[in-house]
Amino acid sequence: MGIGDVSNTLIYYKIPLVIILLFILLGIFLIPFRVLLASDYRTGEYLMSWPIKKGAEFYIEYTHSVQLTPVIEVYFIDESYNIILKESYFYSYGAGLPSTTPYKFEITTRGFRIYDINQLMQDLVYRTGAERANHKINIGNKAYPFLNFSAPREGVKFTVEKFSLLSYLAKEVKQ
Template sequence: MILKIDNKKFIISYTHSVNRGRVRDFYFIDRDGNIVLDKTRFVSYGAGIAEPEKNENIVITDDYIEINNMNRIIKNFYLFIGVVANHTMMIDDKVIELDKFFAPQTNIKIEYKKLSIFDYIVSFIYQINQ
């Protein structure tokens, strides 16, 4: 699947498998084309939830816990589409339900690439014919 991204920001959201709370990870594309985890927001800690590291801030409100200023470059971004996770991706105010495109228990790779208009059209046609 190829998606056009205008503002170079996106959010991946999912239901945590243990605490059943919703987790939102906020990413941006830096000037070198890297995918960078900017912050994560969740309702309560559970297995696999990030802990704040040096220079990261933690914000606690009545509605969520947020770790920001993360600036973690994700070199190989693989996402395992869970059975109960209900993974979604929000890009430019559009919500994409990933389980509508990928079967549960599928491992997908997320990457950022600049494409020529020709490559974009060819990729789009390829997607339609799948």
């Protein structure tokens, strides 16, 4: 066996190995996973997304437009990847804030707390504040101001969707 025979043998082994590795990489990029998707309520245009798992919590925080006090609404992702309103905190009574509730209620150091709501959110939509509201979504110990991914007064709809890693990376790079 000469030198040429050895190099030909290595090529025969390398080609199938490269093909197998390409299929593995392609498979990884096509495996679906779930994201919390923020999209334009009217057009459905992609705004931003975050990988999310069952049982994960996130909260949306903003300044109430009349009372000028913080409001926090806490959500979680259930076993079927639905968005569920878990609890809400607010710091004052006034227009647009509850004065009565059918849910559990307590006064805490963080303000008034309504909890055990467990309300399925079919359409979770917020309108990005233009001046004072300062809407933020807090997910994975990080806050994302709405104005970083949406325009003032834009309706932002939140849903849980399946994305492949490839489409997720393409959308995030395009942003």
